Amino acid sequence: MTAKDVVTRIQQRLAESGIAWRAQTVDTFKAGRPETTVRGIATTGMATLDTLRRASAAGRNFVITHEPTFYNHQDQTAALEQDTTYQAKLRFIQDHRLVIFRLHDHAHMLRPDPLVVGSARVLGLTPYASASERNVYVVPETRLRALASDIARRTGGRQIRVCGDPDMKLTRIALGPGYGVPPLTQAVDVSIGGEAPESGGQAEYALDAQALGRARAVILLGHMMSEDWGMHEVAEWLRGFVTGVPIEWIPAGEPFGAPRG
Amino acid sequence: MATTRSRREFLWTAASTLAVCTAPRVAAAPSELTAAELTGRVREKVGVAWRTPSVDGFKAGRAEALVTGIATAVLPTVDVLRRAAAAGHNLLITQEPTFYTSAEDGGAAASDPVYAAKKALIDERHLVIWRFSDHWNARRPNESVAALANALGWSAYRLADADGLYRIPEVRLDTLLQHVRTRLRVRGGLRWLGVPDMPVRTVVLSPGTTDLPSTVSRLPHADAIIAGEPREWEAVPYVLDTRPRKALVSLGRVVSLEPGAAACAAWVRSFTPEVPVDSLTTGDPYWSPLS
Numbered sequence: 001m002t003a004k005d006v007v008t009r010i011q012q013r014l015a016e017s018g019i020a021w022r023a024q025t026v027d028t029f030k031a032g033r034p035e036t037t038v039r040g041i042a043t044t045g046m047a048t049l050d051t052l053r054r055a056s057a058a059g060r061n062f063v064i065t066h067e068p069t070f071y072n073h074q075d076q077t078a079a080l081e082q083d084t085t086y087q088a089k090l091r092f093i094q095d096h097r098l099v100i101f102r103l104h105d106h107a108h109m110l111r112p113d114p115l116v117v118g119s120a121r122v123l124g125l126t127p128y129a130s131a132s133e134r135n136v137y138v139v140p141e142t143r144l145r146a147l148a149s150d151i152a153r154r155t156g157g158r159q160i161r162v163c164g165d166p167d168m169k170l171t172r173i174a175l176g177p178g179y180g181v182p183p184l185t186q187a188v189d190v191s192i193g194g195e196a197p198e199s200g201g202q203a204e205y206a207l208d209a210q211a212l213g214r215a216r217a218v219i220l221l222g223h224m225m226s227e228d229w230g231m232h233e234v235a236e237w238l239r240g241f242v243t244g245v246p247i248e249w250i251p252a253g254e255p256f257g258a259p260r261g
Numbered sequence: 262m263a264t265t266r267s268r269r270e271f272l273w274t275a276a277s278t279l280a281v282c283t284a285p286r287v288a289a290a291p292s293e294l295t296a297a298e299l300t301g302r303v304r305e306k307v308g309v310a311w312r313t314p315s316v317d318g319f320k321a322g323r324a325e326a327l328v329t330g331i332a333t334a335v336l337p338t339v340d341v342l343r344r345a346a347a348a349g350h351n352l353l354i355t356q357e358p359t360f361y362t363s364a365e366d367g368g369a370a371a372s373d374p375v376y377a378a379k380k381a382l383i384d385e386r387h388l389v390i391w392r393f394s395d396h397w398n399a400r401r402p403n404e405s406v407a408a409l410a411n412a413l414g415w416s417a418y419r420l421a422d423a424d425g426l427y428r429i430p431e432v433r434l435d436t437l438l439q440h441v442r443t444r445l446r447v448r449g450g451l452r453w454l455g456v457p458d459m460p461v462r463t464v465v466l467s468p469g470t471t472d473l474p475s476t477v478s479r480l481p482h483a484d485a486i487i488a489g490e491p492r493e494w495e496a497v498p499y500v501l502d503t504r505p506r507k508a509l510v511s512l513g514r515v516v517s518l519e520p521g522a523a524a525c526a527a528w529v530r531s532f533t534p535e536v537p538v539d540s541l542t543t544g545d546p547y548w549s550p551l552s
Contacts, residue, residue: 046494049502071473071499083477085503148550159452161547179492183369195493198514199357203546204336209375211339216375220547222452223493255493255501256452259552261438 003062003099004034006041006242013241014106025105030069031090032099038062038245043235045228046252047100049089055250056096063100063250064238066107066115066231067178067223075102107234108177114237115177115230119221122155122229123192125175135182137173144168144190144217151192157225159256163203164190164217165210178227184209184216192219194226224252292535296352296389297324299331299533303354306532309399317396320359321380322389328352331538333526335518337390339379341541346386350539354525356394356518359383397525398469404528405468405521409487412520413444415464424475425466426483434459434485434508441487447516449549454500455508461485468517471496480507489517516545 007029011021030047042060044051046067055063068075070086080086093100107114116135120126130136139147145166152160170189174182181193181202191202198204202218209216232249239247296319304311330350334341337355345353360376362368367376383390397404406425410416420426432440435457442451463483467475471488473495480486480500485508491497500509519542526540 046498048498049504067494067498071477071495073494079474080477084481085477085499088504089502145550152550158551160550161449161452162550163546163548166548179494185369186373197490198546199336200362204338204357205361205370205375207336207543207546208339208379211343212375212378214375223497255454255497257454257457259449259451259549261435261453261455261457 001038001242001244002035003029003032003038003101006038006062007034007101009242010103010106010238014109017110019106019109022105026068026073026075027102027105028075030065030075030100030102031093032097034099036061036097036099038099040246040248041235041238041242042248042250043103043231043238044250044252045224045231048252048255049092051250051252052089052092052096052098052100056092056098058248058250060246060248060250061096061098063098064103064231064234065100066102066104066227066234067252068102069100103234107230110237113177113230114233115227116175118228118230118233119177119192119226120175121233123151123175124154125173128173133187135175136188137175138171139173141169141171144170147173147190148219151219151221155221155225156254157221158254158258159222160225161220162217163206163219165215168210168215168217170215170217177230178223181218181220184218189215190217190219192221194221194223196220222254222256225254228252292328294328294533294535295324296322296326296328296391299328299352300324300391300393302532303393303529304396306528307396307400309396312395312399315395316358316363317392317394320355320365320390320392321383322351322387324389326351326387326389328389328536330536331526331529331533332541333522333529333538334541334543335515335522336543338543339382341543342379342382342386342388344541346388348539350537351386351388353388353390354393354529355390356392356397356522357514358392359390393525397521404524405518406466408520408524409466409468409517411524413441413487420463423482424479426479427464427466428462429464431460431462433457434461437461437485437508438510441510441512445512445516445520446544447512448545449547449552450511450513450516450545452511453509454497454506455485456506459484459506459508461508467491468512468521469514471511473499476500484508485510487512487517490514513545513547515543519543 040060047065
């Protein structure tokens with residue numbers, strides 16, 4: 001079975017679920033030859049050099065990554081040709097005959113979204129999923145400080161950022177994957193996501209809401225702490241229809257150092 | 262912070278910090294300077310051709326209003342607006358939007374009571390908000406970079422003919438982190454990549470948006486980049502992949518730009534004798550459950 005065969009099976013499986021392959025998509029081969037025989041598959045949140053080393057050492061020569069390989073959404077490399085970091089990464093991929101495919105747009109189209117499922121699972125939110133509202137979780141009343149500490153403990157995330165009054169009470173949580181957090185509507189106390197801009201995100205809204213006596217909060221897990229676990233779900237999904245090769249989740253992991261470096 | 266209590270107190274202290282950059286003034290007769298006249302003066306002095314379209318311009322209030330005082334800010338939060346009003350400053354010069362989107366239409370929050378209450382506050386206190394971001398950031402050398410360097414005590418270390426590069430006395434990364442944390446009063450927003458004991462000598466300062474092209478072009482000449490807001494699928498994994506490892510210190514957008522907003526106040530003050538000009542800070546919006 002070649003890497004191309006695996007992608008064809010993914011496309012077939014999506015089609016069976018009513019998801020047509022998009023004409024415009026970032027889900028393409030990023031490096032390596034699609035005709036390469038697959039010895040093992042690694043799914044990961046991001047194909048960092050470190051992730052690729054671990055995949056290669058484990059004999060997983062086909063890496064399916066959620067986020068880019070070459071540091072931009074379209075994986076455009078023209079501006080990187082002279083860059084030694086890019087060159088070394090590309091050389092590592094070639095030397096170890098790795099093949100890299102991105103599975104981003106179509107992964108988010110699955111229902112439920114495996115990136116949210118994985119995040120909810122690691123945060124312990126799964127049992128609290130709202131029956132009627134997508135990506136909303138209703139938890140027994142707690143305070144922001146307790147929720148944030150619990151999340152830090154569960155994810156092992158070292159750089160979780162919280163905006164909001166630590167003493168605010170909450171029950172309704174909206175969970176979004178990756179970039180941007182769900183809007184803080186009147187029906188949401190806390191919005192959790194991976195990363196978000198400080199202006200045009202929700203943090204400044206949370207600051208204003210707090211100042212106006214309507215407690216709202218944002219928790220940013222970090223992009224990988226938000227989506228890495230979702231690629232564990234994607235590995236499980238792949239095992240359902242790609243047989244004959246080992247499929248392993250190789251997390252990119254928390255990139256940031258401890259709060260006190 | 263040792264305890265959550267002290268962290269919380271720190272939060273309130275930081276939130277109420279008023280960066281007063283002028284000596285106390287004796288109350289003067291009301292100025293006859295309108296917001297339109299003042300912003301016209303800024304446009305004249307900025308030394309950059311005015312761009313169309315631009316995000317810069319009036320976002321709330323009346324351009325004909327007489328200016329009683331001016332406050333610069335990165336983020337015009339409700340708290341900043343209240344403090345400006347309390348200090349008698351009715352004109353805000355801000356870097357970021359007031360109503361959560363660059364279109365200033367509130368986006369998903371437009372039908373929300375928070376949006377409505379913020380609008381009402383601006384109306385009741387007769388505040389005027391003028392955004393000044395594109396043109397302030399187009400000045401060369403970049404004002405936000407120079408102001409951040411100054412806040413870190415590095416003004417003398419600027420490398421001539423280099424964009425945002427500073428050669429500082431050699432320091433370990435963990436010591437550098439402590440310096441940054443203390444000087445800029447960062448709370449939970451400070452994040453870093455690298456090896457704690459790695460030596461740092463040459464630093465790129467990249468406040469605001471830290472994009473990939475400017476990182477790729479400058480980091481090869483430096484040991485570390487001090488970033489404002491780097492994307493975690495762009496500059497962050499790029500720095501993570503460097504061998505030997507380079508360092509990234511991410512401050513957050515607001516913290517990285519606030520020294521520049523204070524510099525903007527000083528600059529406006531230099532040609533605005535009629536009214537007091539101050540700078541108001543929000544500080545780091547984030548705390549961490551781990552620190």
